[in-house]
Amino acid sequence: MTQLKRDADHLWLQACVAQSLQQALMDLETACTNFFANRAKYPRFKSRKRTPHSMRFPQCVMVVDDTTISVPKIGLVRAVIHRPLQGVVKGATVKQDATGAWWVVFVCHIERPDVAPTCDRPVGIDVGLESFTTLHTGVKVKPPKFYRRGEKKLKRLARKLSRATKGSANRRKAKQRLACAHQRIRNQRADWLHKHALEIIQQFDTVCIETLNVKGLARTKLAKSFSDAALSTFMQMLHDKAEWHGRRVVKVGRFYASSKTCHRCHEKTILTLSDRVWTCGTCSTIHDRDINAAINILDEGIRLVAAGMSETQNAAGDAVRPASAGGRR
Numbered sequence: 001m002t003q004l005k006r007d008a009d010h011l012w013l014q015a016c017v018a019q020s021l022q023q024a025l026m027d028l029e030t031a032c033t034n035f036f037a038n039r040a041k042y043p044r045f046k047s048r049k050r051t052p053h054s055m056r057f058p059q060c061v062m063v064v065d066d067t068t069i070s071v072p073k074i075g076l077v078r079a080v081i082h083r084p085l086q087g088v089v090k091g092a093t094v095k096q097d098a099t100g101a102w103w104v105v106f107v108c109h110i111e112r113p114d115v116a117p118t119c120d121r122p123v124g125i126d127v128g129l130e131s132f133t134t135l136h137t138g139v140k141v142k143p144p145k146f147y148r149r150g151e152k153k154l155k156r157l158a159r160k161l162s163r164a165t166k167g168s169a170n171r172r173k174a175k176q177r178l179a180c181a182h183q184r185i186r187n188q189r190a191d192w193l194h195k196h197a198l199e200i201i202q203q204f205d206t207v208c209i210e211t212l213n214v215k216g217l218a219r220t221k222l223a224k225s226f227s228d229a230a231l232s233t234f235m236q237m238l239h240d241k242a243e244w245h246g247r248r249v250v251k252v253g254r255f256y257a258s259s260k261t262c263h264r265c266h267e268k269t270i271l272t273l274s275d276r277v278w279t280c281g282t283c284s285t286i287h288d289r290d291i292n293a294a295i296n297i298l299d300e301g302i303r304l305v306a307a308g309m310s311e312t313q314n315a316a317g318d319a320v321r322p323a324s325a326g327g328r329r
């Protein structure tokens with residue numbers, strides 16, 4: 001890097017912060033390591049036109065006051081600071097999104113008290129497309145259909161974009177408008193998911209939930225509804241919020257037959273996806289499909305917690321940790 005900087009062809013390298021350049025090299029190193037370990041594809045060059053602009057600063061980005069941040073080699077920049085920084089700042093990324101807005105993302109290290117998650121108010125949750133979440137208590141929440149709602153507008157904007165002459169100013173504007181419409185839907189969805197996940201985490205201390213077959217579901221004809229519901233984002237949020245609030249998420253393997261087992265007599269029946277309500281052939285209880293599944297997931301989750309197996313139980317291979325490290329029971 002030092003030699004390149006002295007090279008007459010690469011004098012422009014001196015215009016940016018040395019640490020950002022080193023960070024880029026470290027990112028490349030990570031990419032290569034991942035490639036040789038067969039975890040990722042061969043790293044690609046960034047495109048000046050297509051890749052969103054971003055740069056990373058391992059230190060020295062500072063919040064000056066409520067409306068200003070200071071960035072090395074750039075100086076004071078006006079900013080909207082939407083929440084105060086907590087903990088020790090470990091670096092910052094400055095990036096531009098598709099709508100053209102610039103963002104500063106801080107990485108902070110925060111010490112949290114180590115609390116053992118309790119199991120006094122457990123909940124079983126069945127997730128799906130018909131009803132987004134069904135609690136074992138019978139509370140059902142409809143999936144938000146933000147994409148479906150905005151589809152008409154998106155279509156119109158996409159059509160305008162494709163009709164505009166390539167390279168024209170109108171095309172640039174059309175692209176911007178489409179990106180904004182997408183962003184709006186993303187924002188609405190994220191807001192809804194955050195609120196819904198937080199509500200569950202605040203109400204309950206142990207959340208039992210089924211692991212999802214994300215890839216399998218995304219391939220079906222329900223794919224659009226599925227990605228609109230953003231179930232996997234929701235699961236991730238639940239997990240993060242649980243960790244933050246000292247709660248626990250127990251994942252029940254998806255091969256556990258939660259839907260077709262009667263929660264009263266544990267007898268299995270044959271169900272199709274369209275059977276929303278069914279009657280148990282053995283004890284003749286009338287079941288709501290989702291509520292019955294939620295009760296089964298709760299029972300299985302509690303069993304896993306009691307057996308101390310809540311960490312190893314996961315089908316997808318994603319790490320299931322107790323809500324706080326060292327807080328195992």
Ligand SMILES: [Zn+2]
Pocket residue numbers: 262263264265266267280281282283284285
């Ligand atoms: Zn039964």
